[in-house]
Amino acid sequence: MTFGRFFLRRMLMVIPLMLGIVFATFMLVRIGGLDPVGLLAGPTATAAEFDLIRGELGLDKSLFEQFFIYLGNLLQGDFGESWLSNRPVLDDMLDRVMISLELLLWGVGIGTLIGIPIGLRAAFRPDGSFDHISRFFSLLGFSIPTYWLGLVMLFVFFYLLGWAPPGVGRIGLIMSPPPTVTGSYFFDALIAGEWEVARSAASHLVLPVICMAIVSSAPIIKHTRAITLEVLSNDTVRYAKASGLPKDVVKRIVLRNSTVPILTFVGTEITGLVGTMSLIEFVFAWGGLGEYGLAAIVRGDFAAVQGYVLFLALFSVIVFLIIDFVVYLIEPRAELT
Amino acid sequence: MSLLEVNELETHFVSRDLDNNIRTARALNGVTFAVDSGEFLGIVGETGAGKSLTAQSAVGLLRPPARVVGGSVRFAGTELLNLSDDELNGLRGHEIAMVVQNPRTSLDPLTRVGDQLIRIRQAHVKSSNSEARKRALEMMDAVGIPDPERRAMAWPHELSGGMAQRVLIAMALMNEPRLLIADEPTTGLDVTVQAQILDLLRDLVKRMNMAAIIITHDLGVVAHYCDRMAVMFAGSMVEVGPVKAVFDRPAHPYTKNLIAATPERLKLGETSILGAPPPDLYNLPDGCHHRDRCQYAEDICLTDPKIEDVAPGHAARCHLAARLLETAK
Amino acid sequence: MPDGANFRAEAAPLPGFSVTRRIAGMSRFSPTAAIGLTIILIFGILALGSNIFMPYDPVSSFPERVLQAPNADHWFGTDGNGMDVFSRVIYGARYGFGIAIPAVIISLLIGVPVGLWTGYRGGIGDEVVMRFFDGLRVFPSIILALAVVAATGQSLINVIIVLGVLDSPVFARVVRSEVLALRSSVFVESAVAAGNPTWRIMFVHLLPNAIQGAMAQTAVRAAWAVRISATLAFLGVGIQAPTPEWGAMIRQGAEFMVSGQWWVALFPGLALIMLVLGLNMLGDGLQDFLNPRRRSVK
Numbered sequence: 001m002t003f004g005r006f007f008l009r010r011m012l013m014v015i016p017l018m019l020g021i022v023f024a025t026f027m028l029v030r031i032g033g034l035d036p037v038g039l040l041a042g043p044t045a046t047a048a049e050f051d052l053i054r055g056e057l058g059l060d061k062s063l064f065e066q067f068f069i070y071l072g073n074l075l076q077g078d079f080g081e082s083w084l085s086n087r088p089v090l091d092d093m094l095d096r097v098m099i100s101l102e103l104l105l106w107g108v109g110i111g112t113l114i115g116i117p118i119g120l121r122a123a124f125r126p127d128g129s130f131d132h133i134s135r136f137f138s139l140l141g142f143s144i145p146t147y148w149l150g151l152v153m154l155f156v157f158f159y160l161l162g163w164a165p166p167g168v169g170r171i172g173l174i175m176s177p178p179p180t181v182t183g184s185y186f187f188d189a190l191i192a193g194e195w196e197v198a199r200s201a202a203s204h205l206v207l208p209v210i211c212m213a214i215v216s217s218a219p220i221i222k223h224t225r226a227i228t229l230e231v232l233s234n235d236t237v238r239y240a241k242a243s244g245l246p247k248d249v250v251k252r253i254v255l256r257n258s259t260v261p262i263l264t265f266v267g268t269e270i271t272g273l274v275g276t277m278s279l280i281e282f283v284f285a286w287g288g289l290g291e292y293g294l295a296a297i298v299r300g301d302f303a304a305v306q307g308y309v310l311f312l313a314l315f316s317v318i319v320f321l322i323i324d325f326v327v328y329l330i331e332p333r334a335e336l337t
Numbered sequence: 338m339s340l341l342e343v344n345e346l347e348t349h350f351v352s353r354d355l356d357n358n359i360r361t362a363r364a365l366n367g368v369t370f371a372v373d374s375g376e377f378l379g380i381v382g383e384t385g386a387g388k389s390l391t392a393q394s395a396v397g398l399l400r401p402p403a404r405v406v407g408g409s410v411r412f413a414g415t416e417l418l419n420l421s422d423d424e425l426n427g428l429r430g431h432e433i434a435m436v437v438q439n440p441r442t443s444l445d446p447l448t449r450v451g452d453q454l455i456r457i458r459q460a461h462v463k464s465s466n467s468e469a470r471k472r473a474l475e476m477m478d479a480v481g482i483p484d485p486e487r488r489a490m491a492w493p494h495e496l497s498g499g500m501a502q503r504v505l506i507a508m509a510l511m512n513e514p515r516l517l518i519a520d521e522p523t524t525g526l527d528v529t530v531q532a533q534i535l536d537l538l539r540d541l542v543k544r545m546n547m548a549a550i551i552i553t554h555d556l557g558v559v560a561h562y563c564d565r566m567a568v569m570f571a572g573s574m575v576e577v578g579p580v581k582a583v584f585d586r587p588a589h590p591y592t593k594n595l596i597a598a599t600p601e602r603l604k605l606g607e608t609s610i611l612g613a614p615p616p617d618l619y620n621l622p623d624g625c626h627h628r629d630r631c632q633y634a635e636d637i638c639l640t641d642p643k644i645e646d647v648a649p650g651h652a653a654r655c656h657l658a659a660r661l662l663e664t665a666k
Numbered sequence: 667m668p669d670g671a672n673f674r675a676e677a678a679p680l681p682g683f684s685v686t687r688r689i690a691g692m693s694r695f696s697p698t699a700a701i702g703l704t705i706i707l708i709f710g711i712l713a714l715g716s717n718i719f720m721p722y723d724p725v726s727s728f729p730e731r732v733l734q735a736p737n738a739d740h741w742f743g744t745d746g747n748g749m750d751v752f753s754r755v756i757y758g759a760r761y762g763f764g765i766a767i768p769a770v771i772i773s774l775l776i777g778v779p780v781g782l783w784t785g786y787r788g789g790i791g792d793e794v795v796m797r798f799f800d801g802l803r804v805f806p807s808i809i810l811a812l813a814v815v816a817a818t819g820q821s822l823i824n825v826i827i828v829l830g831v832l833d834s835p836v837f838a839r840v841v842r843s844e845v846l847a848l849r850s851s852v853f854v855e856s857a858v859a860a861g862n863p864t865w866r867i868m869f870v871h872l873l874p875n876a877i878q879g880a881m882a883q884t885a886v887r888a889a890w891a892v893r894i895s896a897t898l899a900f901l902g903v904g905i906q907a908p909t910p911e912w913g914a915m916i917r918q919g920a921e922f923m924v925s926g927q928w929w930v931a932l933f934p935g936l937a938l939i940m941l942v943l944g945l946n947m948l949g950d951g952l953q954d955f956l957n958p959r960r961r962s963v964k
Contacts, residue, residue, distance in 0.1 A: 235439050239435075240445070241429070242398055244428065245426075245430065257445070333446060
């Protein structure tokens with residue numbers, strides 16, 4: 001299968017998933033006895049807004065027709081309006097995507113850069129002191145609540161030591177953001193040559209990224225170790241040793257054979273890490289999509305929740321697509337499906 | 338002196354159970370045999386008798402909790418059990434080559450077949466890429482792989498089972514081994530392919546005057562292809578001798594029962610012979626391990642039997658072997 | 667796998683089964699699990715005997731002692747309402763266990779039968795259920811839990827039920843894969859041939875074997891339940907102040923963290939870490955226990 005067809009097929013797979021979600025939310029609202037107008041309009045709505053929404057939803061029509069109106073709207077990009085922000089949900093989300101992506105990529109990237117080597121080293125020297133210590137830290141990483149870690153870090157590095165800026169936003173309050181190129185304040189400032197702004201953006205990134213990296217490294221350490229241990233005892237490695245291949249050659253064989261499973265694992269972890277990222281955004285008032293979604297769920301901003309949920313689904317499908325494609329490039333046994 | 342001499346090799350598995358007791362499985366408890374250049378020895382036994390373990394113990398491929406605890410393995414006069422891991426690594430894949438089962442999973446799935454042959458060559462013998470490549474193609478030809486140039490570019494998963502096994506044999510031959518150990522090389526292959534592979538092995542062994550050991554649970558294979566055979570039971574070698582002699586005049590009761598069994602039972606499957614349960618290597622009986630299921634057992638069998646010649650070149654580990662042979666005539 | 671390893675690894679019957687020897691053996695096998703279990707037991711004692719250990723009532727406030735740093739009277743200080751943090755942290759252990767245990771039980775009660783049934787029967791039902799579970803995996807678990815709790819009502823009971831339901835796919839999947847492996851074994855096939863009805867095969871033959879994997883997961887899933895319920899409380903969903911639940915306490919303490927009153931949020935967090943860590947350590951050991959390859963002397 002060529003890449004084109006693969007991509008198309010994967011994108012097509014999103015559709016039943018999204019349809020399922022849309023259908024579920026549509027039905028839950030209608031059948032669950034909740035008032036769809038009330039949910040969409042929110043507690044701050046005026047009577048006029050109520051009428052407007054009621055009209056748009058076409059509640060006088062049959063359930064069937066309602067669903068199609070609804071679906072049609074969605075397909076045109078009309079996700080409704082967030083009553084919290086009074087803006088179309090789609091606009092709200094698009095504004096925030098890059099903000100979250102910056103945090104996610106930095107955090108997971110560093111977490112992977114730390115986690116994989118540690119997991120590998122633990123696997124090559126099993127039951128040694130490094131192994132035990134790293135396993136302990138990995139378990140610890142699984143046990144520390146992300147939001148608490150963020151708070152503690154703010155306390156230590158902002159309040160006590162004064163090294164970090166206050167955990168509000170992505171740059172200093174008095175600064176104005178650089179012209180948008182990538183959506184990342186840090187990179188945009190570098191591109192525009194605004195060094196002060198870049199420094200501010202970087203200093204604001206440090207704590208959230210460290211939090212994210214610590215929490216994301218825990219599962220990566222654990223699974224890298226487990227995967228590598230499995231590879232170390234598989235037929236290929238045993239035969240390599242039986243063939244008298246030198247230790248460094250065997251090691252390379254182990255590493256190469258571990259790469260694909262580890263990569264695949266990191267890809268699947270990313271969906272879970274979006275949750276962690278959302279909590280960090282919340283603690284540091286980051287202004288990203290994760291924080292938006294959390295606020296929407298907690299406050300009952302129904303239109304925004306729906307948009308957010310659909311976006312998450314799309315994001316996951318894209319991540320799996322990328323992973324599968326990269327695996328296809330590396331692994332001779334893989335085919336694009 | 339034979340090329341490979343194994344003498345009373347002992348390997349134990351030591352573990353702790355949940356009651357914090359140390360438990361020792363005497364997985365190998367007296368393995369003695371020898372192979373000479375140009376000889377094809379077949380090691381047979383039930384599953385769990387210790388055949389593969391013998392090969393692994395000899396070349397230092399044991400992993401914890403398994404450990405060699407006694408005996409001797411002399412290869413060309415050198416005591417292998419005293420060598421360091423690096424020294425053994427130098428011998429493996431070079432002078433002592435192994436052909437394992439599961440060829441398709443044993444080959445590195447991420448490297449092309451030809452490159453793997455080159456890799457094993459350059460690991461042991463200083464050679465340029467072109468020299469190694471030339472030899473790789475020669476070996477592929479020698480094992481009967483058609484169109485070696487093209488096949489060398491293949492990935493392991495693209496090969497059939499039989500083809501992959503030929504590749505393993507080619508890999509074993511790359512560095513002119515003096516001893517070839519084939520551990521169940523034909524499991525999982527088609528019957529016709531099995532015959533081809535075994536014919537190939539025997540042919541190569543004779544032509545290149547290698548010493549060869551084939552480990553198998555199939556008595557038929559041993560009967561047709563081997564010069565000598567060794568029978569293993571419960572971790573020890575109970576009988577060793579020329580194939581014809583052992584088949585015609587088996588000295589050990591276990592071998593007798595084996596051969597006397599119906600033709601369908603010539604192939605030793607998962608269940609043990611005569612329906613007896615497999616011996617518990619954690620709790621072997623004192624004296625002869627076979628006495629619990631032996632029809633000739635006597636009081637003397639409570640002491641350990643030594644391996645003794647019953648005829649030139651034919652030995653058995655049984656107190657009563659000589660007497661039984663006499664009465665059988 | 668060396669063929670000499672086909673030995674029966676059951677313990678030979680020793681005279682006098684000794685509990686201490688068994689504990690020593692298991693601790694030696696997995697010190698991690700032993701430590702984890704100890705931690706859990708300590709918290710369990712704190713939870714059950716909280717009345718003994720708490721110096722003050724966890725919800726009564728001392729208005730004149732608001733936001734006191736840790737001192738001789740209040741070892742963990744007082745919070746924004748003047749309540750003793752130490753007592754509240756100890757009482758919070760009850761919430762930890764009180765939520766996690768029922769939630770895991772619910773997950774088992776739903777997940778194990780589902781796993782048995784889909785694994786054994788297969789077919790369309792299996793496909794549909796598995797696709798549904800796969801669909802759920804697309805979402806981060808915290809978001810899913812948050813959304814469902816927010817939508818269905820913010821009571822403690824609801825949190826327990828939702829967490830129990832949302833975690834059942836994990837058990838279902840584990841049990842299902844074990845059943846799939848067992849389905850074609852001689853043992854099961856002969857039971858079928860003997861004419862056993864499906865339910866009997868599932869519960870008498872398959873269950874005892876398939877349950878091992880699920881049991882190994884219980885501690886880890888309990889850890890997850892404790893974590894997520896605290897996170898929900900931190901976000902203000904499900905449990906409100908002034909309930910002495912650790913997540914809610916961290917929520918309260920968050921605003922004080924950046925102005926220097928670190929103790930309000932720190933101690934509940936530490937307690938949370940310790941309990942979750944203990945559960946994770948026990949879970950780690952349990953998972954090792956069921957992996958036969960690791961049962962060797964060190």
